Amino acid sequence: MNIQSLRVVGTIEGISFLLLLFVAMPVKYFLGNPILVKYIGMGHGVLFVLFLLVLFIVCERQKWSIQIFLLGLFASVLPFAPFFFDRKLKKLQQQQDQTSSQ
Template sequence: MNIKTLRLVGILEGISFLLLLFIAMPMKYMMGNPILVKYVGMGHGVLFILFLAVLFTVCEKQKWPLKMFLMGLVASILPFAPFLFDKKLKSLEQAPAQA
């Protein structure tokens, strides 16, 4: 696993979270149609677990401090934060290429 994989999974997890919060949940509670919550929620759950597994693996491989893992963990539970974390990952991904 590499930073590029982590970024991809993180973006997908972030998108799935926004879909759950801003499309599926309103459809359930405002329109009485819970079907999207079932599928989007399951997809988000799988992506969330995958993100944490990939994050842990990449942190170990890159020998990043615990702080980096915790930043990713917090980013994965706050709306829009995965995209900010991705910005940080992008800078780390490009850093070795510039050296």
């Protein structure tokens, strides 16, 4: 697992969260059809757990502080926040690439 893997999983998890909140939930409550919540919710739950697992592994391998893990955890429960966390990860990835190329 590397930073790029974390970024990909985080982006997919963030998209699944937005689909759950802004597509599946309105369909359930405004149209009375809960089927999308069942499937999108299940997918989002799996992606959420996967994101936390990958976040933990990458934090351990990169020897990042607990603050970065907590920032990722916090970002994963707020709409749109995973995309801001991804910008942080991109900066960390660029720093790592610069360090390894020297």
